[in-house]
Amino acid sequence: MYVAVxxxxxxIENAHSWLAEERRGSTDVAELSIAQIREQxxxxxxxxxxxxxxxxxxxxxxxxKQARGDLIEAIFLIRAYRTTLxxxxxxxxxxxxxxACDRRISATFxxxxxxxxxxxxxxxxxxxxxxxxxxxxEVPDAxxxxxxxxxxxxxxxxxxxxxxxQDEPEGDETPDDLTRQPMEFPSKRPLRLQSLTRGDExxxxxxxxxxxxxxARNHAFVGELRIGKVAVEMDIPELDFAIDxxxxxxxxxxxxxxxxxxxxxxxxFTRGYGLVFxxxxxxxxxxxLVDRALRWKELGEDNLGAPAQDEEFVLSHADNIQATGFLExxxxxxxxDFQSELELVRKLRREAEERITPKEAAE
Amino acid sequence: xxxxxxxxxxxxxxxxxxxxxVPSDVLIAKxxxxxxxxxxxxxxxxxxxxxxxxxxxxxxxxxxxxxxMTVTRCSLALDDGxxxxxxVQGRSKSKAEVAALIDAxxxxxxxxxxxxxxxxxxxEMMQAARTSRAAKAAATKVEFFTLVRGED
Numbered sequence: 001m002y003v004a005v006x007x008x009x010x011x012i013e014n015a016h017s018w019l020a021e022e023r024r025g026s027t028d029v030a031e032l033s034i035a036q037i038r039e040q041x042x043x044x045x046x047x048x049x050x051x052x053x054x055x056x057x058x059x060x061x062x063x064x065k066q067a068r069g070d071l072i073e074a075i076f077l078i079r080a081y082r083t084t085l086x087x088x089x090x091x092x093x094x095x096x097x098x099x100a101c102d103r104r105i106s107a108t109f110x111x112x113x114x115x116x117x118x119x120x121x122x123x124x125x126x127x128x129x130x131x132x133x134x135x136x137x138e139v140p141d142a143x144x145x146x147x148x149x150x151x152x153x154x155x156x157x158x159x160x161x162x163x164x165x166q167d168e169p170e171g172d173e174t175p176d177d178l179t180r181q182p183m184e185f186p187s188k189r190p191l192r193l194q195s196l197t198r199g200d201e202x203x204x205x206x207x208x209x210x211x212x213x214x215x216a217r218n219h220a221f222v223g224e225l226r227i228g229k230v231a232v233e234m235d236i237p238e239l240d241f242a243i244d245x246x247x248x249x250x251x252x253x254x255x256x257x258x259x260x261x262x263x264x265x266x267x268x269f270t271r272g273y274g275l276v277f278x279x280x281x282x283x284x285x286x287x288x289l290v291d292r293a294l295r296w297k298e299l300g301e302d303n304l305g306a307p308a309q310d311e312e313f314v315l316s317h318a319d320n321i322q323a324t325g326f327l328e329x330x331x332x333x334x335x336x337d338f339q340s341e342l343e344l345v346r347k348l349r350r351e352a353e354e355r356i357t358p359k360e361a362a363e
Numbered sequence: 364x365x366x367x368x369x370x371x372x373x374x375x376x377x378x379x380x381x382x383x384x385v386p387s388d389v390l391i392a393k394x395x396x397x398x399x400x401x402x403x404x405x406x407x408x409x410x411x412x413x414x415x416x417x418x419x420x421x422x423x424x425x426x427x428x429x430x431x432m433t434v435t436r437c438s439l440a441l442d443d444g445x446x447x448x449x450x451v452q453g454r455s456k457s458k459a460e461v462a463a464l465i466d467a468x469x470x471x472x473x474x475x476x477x478x479x480x481x482x483x484x485x486x487e488m489m490q491a492a493r494t495s496r497a498a499k500a501a502a503t504k505v506e507f508f509t510l511v512r513g514e515d
Contacts, residue, residue, distance in 0.1 A: 116504065190427030239372075254422065
């Protein structure tokens with residue numbers, strides 16, 4: 001129950017002034033610029049764009065600065081800004097097969113056409129702190145090889161030729177949009193993917209890990225993981241044709257999963273899919289695993305009662321802004337609520353005492 | 364769809380896409396070096412908005428909503444009536460204005476000058492950046508070699 005309470009304006013104002021001062025930190029240290037955050041904390045920027053559901057690196061960097069590095073607070077700021085933007089339209093689906101890949105690996109095919117391209121990865125680093133970064137220094141240029149100009153084909157294409165993997169036929173249905181209408185269950189796969197791609201990385205990771213540990217295990221291999229830029233094309237109302245309105249960096253993960261077959265389908269491989277703004281590899285793999293776990297019904301698999309198979313559970317709790325909003329509201333004044341609880345407990349205690357006292361008197 | 368596109372539309376699609384992708388400071392700096400400043404009238408002043416970016420399930424299947432991106436658009440008309448549209452990535456109103464002006468000029472008889480002094484250098488710059496990343500990626504491509512076992 002909410003009751004309007006007046007007062008505290010001065011305290012709030014002063015608290016926010018102090019917040020601004022604390023955000024700045026010691027003035028003996030140079031202030032961070034938005035460009036520094038965008039360029040040097042780019043994976044934090046990517047996470048804020050993915051979960052804020054808005055691709056704009058400068059805005060995400062600003063949000064990180066304003067939120068003092070609290071990424072969920074930054075995501076909140078981006079979500080709030082996003083709601084103020086008029087929607088110009090929807091893009092044509094991005095062609096990830098045309099991606100200019102910075103990274104492209106497969107855990108299933110060693111000799112995939114296009115090769116195993118590691119890109120700027122943390123993999124194979126020793127995870128030892130590098131104290132050289134604590135000192136200023138020049139970074140040597142990265143080595144260059146012969147650039148590949150043609151697009152890199154998707155790995156699943158090769159399995160598809162054999163008919164041994166479930167097909168993903170192109171559909172032209174307009175997908176549901178959870179920013180426009182509330183989530184309804186049972187949900188279609190496109191809506192689930194939208195929810196997962198903007199879902200909290202930690203939550204989606206935890207759900208994915210639960211499937212690996214045996215709660216609806218789905219035996220996933222990373223068929224392909226690719227990171228790079230794709231053009232975004234949209235039909236322009238003023239013109240009779242579509243133009244590129246920009247390009248976005250994406251991480252795409254396709255898992256290849258064992259499938260014993262069902263009453264209607266022969267044994268074959270099935271797929272889980274992850275597509276996330278920015279270089280967001282962990283999130284993208286986790287998304288693909290959870291997507292696959294949620295597909296049990298359409299694939300005729302058993303409901304094992306695992307949390308990752310429960311779309312209502314997964315999708316209703318994946319959004320960290322909804323979660324943090326509801327969680328954190330309990331710290332705001334609930335004086336009247338609590339007052340009534342207090343009255344109730346006092347009354348119950350009084351009644352209990354009255355019940356005991358006559359009994360004691362009789363003994 | 365593309366098959367039916369007129370040749371001039373294909374060319375326009377290409378330069379508008381380039382203008383959308385180029386970083387705003389680069390575009391504005393390049394325009395600053397260009398010596399034509401045509402008069403124009405606004406048909407639609409620059410406005411910032413969002414476009415919902417879509418993907419496909421499994422890369423090829425049904426469309427789904429991935430998230431939005433910021434876009435700024437505007438439309439203007441030169442004194443001779445030529446209409447230019449700017450649809451550019453990001454929130455820079457001056458970038459959208461420059462893009463719309465270039466789009467309009469590219470349809471007039473100064474198009475060759477705009478092409479050689481603005482469009483082509485920008486296209487080369489974007490291609491060079493793309494090639495540079497592709498070259499760095501190529502250097503991280505794994506070369507496998509098979510180990511020969513000692514025993515027979």
